[in-house]
Amino acid sequence: MDVMEAIYTRRSIRKFKNRKIDRETIREILKAAMYAPSARDCRPWHFIVVDDRSVLKAFMEVHPYSSMLKEASHGILVCGDLKLQNGPGYWVVDCGAAAQNLLLAAHGMGLGAVWLGIHPRQERQQAVHHLFRLPDHVQPFCMVALGYPDEKKEMPDRFMPERIHHNSW
Numbered sequence: 155m156d157v158m159e160a161i162y163t164r165r166s167i168r169k170f171k172n173r174k175i176d177r178e179t180i181r182e183i184l185k186a187a188m189y190a191p192s193a194r195d196c197r198p199w200h201f202i203v204v205d206d207r208s209v210l211k212a213f214m215e216v217h218p219y220s221s222m223l224k225e226a227s228h229g230i231l232v233c234g235d236l237k238l239q240n241g242p243g244y245w246v247v248d249c250g251a252a253a254q255n256l257l258l259a260a261h262g263m264g265l266g267a268v269w270l271g272i273h274p275r276q277e278r279q280q281a282v283h284h285l286f287r288l289p290d291h292v293q294p295f296c297m298v299a300l301g302y303p304d305e306k307k308e309m310p311d312r313f314m315p316e317r318i319h320h321n322s323w
Contacts, residue, residue: 155261155262157258160258160261160262161258162309163261163309164257164258164261165307165309166267166268166269166307167266167267167268167301167303167305167307168222168268168299168305169222169225169266169303169304169305170222170225170226170227170266170299170301170302170303170304171225171301171302171303171304172225173227173301173302174205174227175227175228175265175300175301175302179263179265180203180228180230180300182259182263183230183256183259183260183263183265183300184201184203184230184256186255186256186258186259187199187201187232187252187253187255187256187259188252189255190248190251190252190254190255191248191251192240192244192248192251192252193239193240193241193244193247193248194240196238196239196240196244196248197238197248198234198235198236198237198238198239198240198244198245198248198249199232199233199234199235199245199248199249199252200232200233200234200235200292201230201231201232201233202230202231202233202286203228203229203230204228204229204230204231204297205227205228205229209285210223210224210226210229211223211224212285213229213282213285213297216278216281216282216285217270217272217278217281217282217297219270220270220297220299222268222299223297223299225301225304226299226300226301227300227301227302228299228300228301229297229298229299229300230256230297230298230300231282231286231294231296231297232249232252232253232256232294232295232296232297232298233249233288233292233293233294233295234246234248234249234273234292234293234295235291235292236291236292236293237291245293245295246273246274246295249273249295249296250295253269253295253296253298256298257269257298260298260300264302264303265300265301265302265303266300266301266302266303266304266305267298267299267300267301268298268299269296269297269298270296270297270298270299271296272294272295272296272297273293273294273295273296278294279293279294282294282297
């Protein structure tokens with residue numbers, strides 16, 4: 155799959171087959187995430203790979219839209235390190251780029267994935283911070299549920315030329 159096809163056809167997948175993703179595939183997906191651009195190349199991200207069913211269940215108890223983790227092979231928690239960011243707030247955009255690379259890599263490898271937002275919801279951030287015993291300088295950004303897809307979604311037309319402006323508004 156070329157990069158444009160991956161971008162156009164990636165969809166949020168919430169239904170997964172009962173099949174485990176192997177360790178090498180997870181490593182490749184994380185490697186792709188770490189190749190994301192970041193402000194001044196600070197790369198302030200950390201990732202927690204979750205395949206323990208009890209931890210995934212505990213996450214489902216603190217995130218209201220995470221029921222697909224019941225079927226997912228893995229969850230990957232994307233976190234930002236405040237000590238490594240380029241300046242206040244940069245960890246958010248850097249982690250967003252890493253999460254997008256992760257999603258595209260998973261899709262390109264035939265996996266399904268969905269981004270479960272944590273930041274900027276304070277109650278979610280606090281609950282996830284506590285659940286994963288994160289250091290104070292590390293903030294949870296999102297959880298990505300991963301697995302072999304058990305649903306297929308069509309590619310919608312999302313191109314909106316009316317949102318393109320040239321040289322000024």
